[in-house]
Amino acid sequence: MATVDKEEIQPNGSNRFIYLTAALAALNGLLFGFDTGIISGAFLYINDTFAMSPLVEGIVMSGAMAGAALGAATGGKLADKIGRRRLIFLGAIVFFIGSLTMAIAPNVPVLVAGRLIDGVGIGFASIVGPLYISEIAPPKIRGALTSLNQLMVTLGILISYFVNYAFADTGDWRMMLGTGMIPAVVLAIGMVKMPESPRWLYENGRTDDARTVLKRTRKTGVDAELAEIEKTVEKQSGSGFTDLLEPWLRPALIVGLGLAVFQQITGINAVMYYAPTILESTGFGSATSILATTGIGVINVVMTIVAIALIDRVGRRKLLLVGTGGMIVTLSILGVVFYVPGFSGILGWVATGSLMLFVAFFAIGLGPVFWLLISEIYPLSVRGSAMGTVTVANWGANLLVSLAFPMLTANIGESSTFWLFGICSLVAFVFAHRLVPETKGRSLEEIEADLRENITDPVAGTGEGASAASRE
Numbered sequence: 001m002a003t004v005d006k007e008e009i010q011p012n013g014s015n016r017f018i019y020l021t022a023a024l025a026a027l028n029g030l031l032f033g034f035d036t037g038i039i040s041g042a043f044l045y046i047n048d049t050f051a052m053s054p055l056v057e058g059i060v061m062s063g064a065m066a067g068a069a070l071g072a073a074t075g076g077k078l079a080d081k082i083g084r085r086r087l088i089f090l091g092a093i094v095f096f097i098g099s100l101t102m103a104i105a106p107n108v109p110v111l112v113a114g115r116l117i118d119g120v121g122i123g124f125a126s127i128v129g130p131l132y133i134s135e136i137a138p139p140k141i142r143g144a145l146t147s148l149n150q151l152m153v154t155l156g157i158l159i160s161y162f163v164n165y166a167f168a169d170t171g172d173w174r175m176m177l178g179t180g181m182i183p184a185v186v187l188a189i190g191m192v193k194m195p196e197s198p199r200w201l202y203e204n205g206r207t208d209d210a211r212t213v214l215k216r217t218r219k220t221g222v223d224a225e226l227a228e229i230e231k232t233v234e235k236q237s238g239s240g241f242t243d244l245l246e247p248w249l250r251p252a253l254i255v256g257l258g259l260a261v262f263q264q265i266t267g268i269n270a271v272m273y274y275a276p277t278i279l280e281s282t283g284f285g286s287a288t289s290i291l292a293t294t295g296i297g298v299i300n301v302v303m304t305i306v307a308i309a310l311i312d313r314v315g316r317r318k319l320l321l322v323g324t325g326g327m328i329v330t331l332s333i334l335g336v337v338f339y340v341p342g343f344s345g346i347l348g349w350v351a352t353g354s355l356m357l358f359v360a361f362f363a364i365g366l367g368p369v370f371w372l373l374i375s376e377i378y379p380l381s382v383r384g385s386a387m388g389t390v391t392v393a394n395w396g397a398n399l400l401v402s403l404a405f406p407m408l409t410a411n412i413g414e415s416s417t418f419w420l421f422g423i424c425s426l427v428a429f430v431f432a433h434r435l436v437p438e439t440k441g442r443s444l445e446e447i448e449a450d451l452r453e454n455i456t457d458p459v460a461g462t463g464e465g466a467s468a469a470s471r472e
Contacts, residue, residue: 323365
């Protein structure tokens, strides 16, 4: 891994370089998305090889979530200890091993082990991807560049749907799962010559290296930004979990944990993991369901691109409110459609359209905004640990929903399940309106300074009572 430490950069400021760096780092999101989508199609055929009870099916499906929670729990500390770039490299290797293990699994326990290993790599990726990009990106385009990670998540999902469809006729789920090794290799190779985060470099005493990276990724303002980083480092008092409980950090912790949980309990990954199964219940065949699912993947990618175009102009908070509002409406419609006994025909197409719109509203709101905000609102000294804590909550909620969804639909029905997700979306809307700050166009150091100046309650610190600088 020694080659990963080499800094092959020149101090001449290049937009092309920062976009290339962000794009490569965003491949973390592609791994994340690929695993999310590939299992949904493969799952239709795994049952043909291994006989599984509903409980075992839930364990196989949610194994990656358990691994991701473990990866997120350790990834934050590792990001602070060994650096952002090394952790990206390590995560790619772990993901490769997990994909290979699943592809050759001779039985269910080995398949679950592969899902767990894959999940650890995803857990690393879900933390370090947005963290690395946010720390290396110039403030004016940080929102768009960090949201590239979410774009790659959606692109990974879409690619996985096409892979699933390509193997649908043969039902070769091993090939489906094994193709995950390809993006893992691309990410590992691509990160070898990328620079380390300038903020991590400075915090670890490598001031000259930090300046060099800033010169490579900024055209102006290098000295001013370095001075801001220096002031921030001087104010640091610790980097453990207990530091997150300090009064001035509690508002940011509440916002991060709240959005982490709401992103999952509003039902997005239940839709993503079980989309082919849901579509089958509307009357589509297996292959047709997988093909229709690619339409959902296309909508996801397109609307994430729309979010990237708007997020630094419209702002994080407005997109979040519009997105959750739309999710409330579409989930309500899905509940009504599935309430009709034995629906088919036009109602089947209404259900499919509502699923697509639900994904569209998620893709402009909770999808990109959550990952962007948690990479912005925490101070440098605890950023890795904070993102690890919040991401563990995200994966824990993901695990809960993926395990509970089959049981919910079996016991209370699809309509009540979608209405339950709709209620969670309504609560998420209120939460975002009351507590989520606006961070567009501000440096990470300015955001931290604002947190320190608003040491009151969560609402006053980051929500309705926040300073004008933090809310627009």
